[in-house]
Amino acid sequence: MIRGDMMWQVGLVTAAMLAATDPISVVALFKEFTVSKRLGIIIEGESLINDGIAVVLFGVVVKITAESLGLTIPTLDGQGGNVQTLHVLGEFLREVFLGTAVGVAVGLAMSYLTSKVNDHLIEVALTAIAAYGSNVAAMQLHASGVIAVVVCGMMVGNVGAKHGMSPTTREAVFSFWEFAAFMANSFVFILIGLEIRLSGLWADAGLIVAFFVIMILVRSVTVFGVHNLVRREDLRLKKPWLPVITWSGLRGSLSMVMAMMLLVSATTIAEKNFEYANMAAKEAEASAKKIADDSSQKQEEKDVAAKAAADKRKAADTAKAKLTQVQADEETSPAKARRDTILNIVFGVVLLSILLQSTTIEWLMKRVGLIVETREEIEYEMALARRQAIRCLVDNLEDAERKGTLSHGTFEILHDRLVERREANDKRIAEMLEHTPTLNELELQMHATQLRALEKQVYRDLEKEGDLDYESMESLVRDVLERNRPSNG
Structure with a gap:
């Protein structure tokens, strides 16, 4: 214990x-x-x-x-x-x-x-x-x-x-x-x-x-x-x-x-007992009413049926009282x-x-060595993320300059800074790839997965628009999945 x-x-x-x-x-x-x-x-x-x-x-x-x-x-x-x-x-x-x-x-x-x-x-x-x-x-x-x-x-x-x-x-x-x-x-x-x-x-x-x-x-x-x-x-x-x-x-x-x-258990048993007793009482009452409404039945038979129904209802009321008592006592x-x-x-x-x-x-x-992530892989992933962020920043800056919400002088200063950062980051990526060529697999796998998902979606969109029948769409999607299997093996 x-x-x-x-x-x-x-x-x-x-x-x-x-x-x-x-x-x-x-x-x-x-x-x-x-x-x-x-x-x-x-x-x-x-x-x-x-x-x-x-x-x-x-x-x-x-x-x-x-x-x-x-x-x-x-x-x-x-x-x-x-x-x-x-x-x-x-x-x-x-x-x-x-x-x-x-x-x-x-x-x-x-x-x-x-x-x-x-x-x-x-x-x-x-x-x-x-x-x-x-x-x-x-x-x-x-x-x-x-x-x-x-x-x-x-x-x-x-x-x-x-x-x-x-x-x-x-x-x-x-x-x-x-x-x-x-x-x-x-x-x-x-x-x-x-x-x-x-x-x-x-x-x-x-x-x-x-x-x-x-x-x-x-x-x-x-x-x-x-x-x-x-x-x-x-x-x-x-x-x-x-x-x-x-x-x-x-x-x-x-x-x-x-x-x-x-x-x-006590509550469950009491609930079952009341359920069965109440069902039996309803059936007895329905039977007694049917006999009472039947003019061909003797009064004695009607009285017996009525008494049986009353007994069943009394048993159901007793079962309900027992259930209420058990539920009240359950908390303690x-x-x-x-x-x-x-x-x-x-x-x-x-x-x-x-x-x-x-x-x-x-x-x-x-x-224990089941997940091995080298320092080079971590740095390469960070460099890829940084490159993506700089591209978004440049696009945002150029869009602001085109809309006239940014002066040309401010645009030039900020744009030059971002270009410097992009060139330094691209140079670092090139150095890492030269030192560890296998790092390119990370980017390759990421973009290949995105391209496969995009290709499947294009085929499904064509099928929905009526430009491609269902069987052909399924065949093309299956080809995409089949091309992916060797790289997973």
Whole structure:
């Protein structure tokens, strides 16, 4: 136990929530600095697999601890009960493997459909249907909806996108889901902000720091331990990668979503009881009214129906009173206090992870040599930026002189100064290129990327104006992408 009054079940549920990683900022950093592709796949792949496994594990742990903590999640209907080890293991495996099967089936089916359609709007809609459909299908089969959606996305991204989508459709699909992920993350942080009280975070600051430190230590032991167990050199991770993999395990929105799913069992059960009792009362009252309006029914039968309806309504009123009492007592209940503690710990750890890990990962990557930026490269980038700035200043000055808002004498003085700066900067660039010819690749890559984007946009504009048919536009865009592939390899 980390704190004397904290139940071990609270630690277990919290650990299950924090098992999910969210290294999106790290992966973006890898793409920016062209870090090893294998390292990026390892970290991103871990996150994909972890998300589904963490959600299933969270559900199992909540079921195990529901009775002792008084907490539940919506899918458990407010009940935990006694569970057996083999039953829990079997349920865990069923959810994982059945969810995977559902995701593969739906993903391949949607990939086939996208190959038969050539409209980017319809194909974007199909990917949304695939995500929702795989989740619903998995939940109906009592499998993991999250794992089904993750696997479905992998199928669509690796099969449908490569073999059934045009370049324009791929960009539309990726842009749509990138925006959807951004919006979902934003809403999660807003909702958790409404739930959390700063005073609660401060009160549980010790627990938050303890969980964060333990989380990093456990991850470090796992990463370095697995590395030492692997004997084949071609499978072993490079040593500079190990601290980066350890520090890149950021926690994010999924952990907070799971924390917000926690409900007080007593309230959930009372709500269910009232819902069922109220529904039964309405059905009995409707049946009694139907019998009362039927002239062929005997008075005795009408009285029995009326009494049954009255009993059902009385039971519903009792259930409502019980619900009201439970809701009134919830704020001071031990279960509510445990839920608040879990929310504070999870949100605090996520906050620490974002503030510490995401802001220092670049420094760590430079420290271990994964990002190598020489002094010459930095100076060359600054010289290119300076050249661009001087050109803008000269253009602005000449425009002011043409409009008559600047006297000719002042223009000459300022223009001469800028020309001197431009010549000195151009001379410095030439010297750096003569000393290190490879520096020209920086400028070449930057302008080549801009030109490729401009070329694709021109083809799309021509297609919109009716000067180019859709198939020809797609073929030209595909040619632009194909020309780019050798330079990336």
